[in-house]
Amino acid sequence: MPWTATVRSASAGRAANAWVVGADVGATKIVAGLVDPRGRIRSRDRREVPPSRAPGAVTDRIAECIAACRASARSTPVVIGVGIAGQIDSVRGVVRYAPNLRWKNFALGPRLREASRLPVYLANDVRAIAVGEWHFGAGRGLRDLLCISVGTGVGGGVVVDGHLLEGATNSTGEIGHTMLVAGGRKCTCPHRGCLEAYVGGWAIEERARARARRSPASAKRLIREAGAVTRITPRALERAARAGDPFSRALVEEFASEFAAGVVGLVNAFNPRRVIVGGTVAEGFPEYLHRARVAVREGCQPAAALAQVVPSRLGPDAGILGAAWLARSSLAPRTALSQRG
């Protein structure tokens, strides 16, 4: 019996009035919330990912985070949804590959179910975010959305014709690994020149450090802000740019215009009505959004150029609400994932 069959038979019929826990597991932090049947988060918890990132220790920490949400609200959830960065086998509850956590083929779903005594539904984190924004945030009522999250990496979730795309092996929307500069910078994936390898958090950290090393005099303020060249982070770059440092501002504009070029190509490919941009790096650098908005209007094909580029409305809540929504839908027939007319 496939793993979700248990989930469904155990909980079928309880979906409509269900309280659900949604959680978003990143490389450094875990957030969770208890979500009521109307999609409001009624209690929250947030914890650090253990520095070892060992699967067992992280699972325990997720379970603690979920338990804390449950303890602080009176209603009992019927299912847990977890969004996690990586390639997810939702049917078996397995994290196939999570480069940021350095996990391969870890059965997080069954492990977490044991710990929490509730069915668990796993999803890719950005797909969960896309669902959250689609049903509760910046994408409400639309049938065609591209949700882009720029944090340590770059991920995406795509809704086309009222359907959340899954694909042959459940990884449609891995837009961080579309091409930006063929033959260019080495990525963490097996390829070169990916969008993520230019504009994601890890990439801009590497690139800003390399530039500062090459021009220490021009980078003086950035280096001072960070403490040392080797301690330059996206956050330090953000602070220095906001303080008006020309070196840092030029870097941010460069990264933002590369991001915008990538977004033009993605909008041509997916033809969304709206592009929702979120994630810690994009939030830190509003230039990402601004440049993308102009580039889409001026650079896309006529039909695609109508796409609006907007910021995430829900921020970190998008992942919680989306994971909760997906988990609730897993209790009902699979068509609940569509809004096809």
Added chain:
Amino acid sequence: MPWTATVRSASAGRAANAWVVGADVGATKIVAGLVDPRGRIRSRDRREVPPSRAPGAVTDRIAECIAACRASARSTPVVIGVGIAGQIDSVRGVVRYAPNLRWKNFALGPRLREASRLPVYLANDVRAIAVGEWHFGAGRGLRDLLCISVGTGVGGGVVVDGHLLEGATNSTGEIGHTMLVAGGRKCTCPHRGCLEAYVGGWAIEERARARARRSPASAKRLIREAGAVTRITPRALERAARAGDPFSRALVEEFASEFAAGVVGLVNAFNPRRVIVGGTVAEGFPEYLHRARVAVREGCQPAAALAQVVPSRLGPDAGILGAAWLARSSLAPRTALSQRG
């Protein structure tokens, strides 16, 4: 009443046993075929596009082509499907934008219906090709396909989760205008660095001529093959490469590896089970397919790397069969476009 409502009410209920004409209108030629209810082409016709490419003259030529198909078979079609390169408003039967024909907002559907006295369904040419391969060719039985056509331009048709993607303005799959080299070569679209601007027919013609101009000695065989630098075409390049000319072979390998890099990004983004590569340029340069196959296996993310890269099985028939299938489906409820399980 929207334009297709007429089509539907005029022909509803006749879909199952319908004979249908399918046509594929390119920048230089028109092919059409009369398709029986089992999806076999029972008569064909092929004509040149008038050199003026004037909408009226081309419409007349398409109508002649369709009339010739109808004359040479005994059964009467109930609807006509036409695939045409560009952005199509299928609901109104309007070609919004067809750069290769230099058309803007031309109501081909209604005009052709007048001429042929049958309902007409318009679709993007590569989307029609994708449908043809999906239902009758290299994609039969699959739910996740990426169909790439490399001719004068680069186009795509995408099936995800058993659904042919349309998007907010009916242009999902315009993969020729995804990024290959941010800030790179000027494209025919408003942007720079698009995949098409590197590996499409018009681009490789420009690039081969420029290279030959720069190194006339090394390009001697290619120039002789073409007759003159200004007459170098993809076909001439193909012949010279096949004849073993090292200059031409190196160019072809370069273009093919750029194509392959683009395909890796697209496979990561769309997560197809199979990638179907067709079009005159891809057929002329088998290196495109071979390089893409290796690049997907070695360069894609683990989950996406399982995609098979195969040649088109139907060649020019894909467009005829796909346009016919879409036209037939337009007589039935719209859900016929899905195979969602």
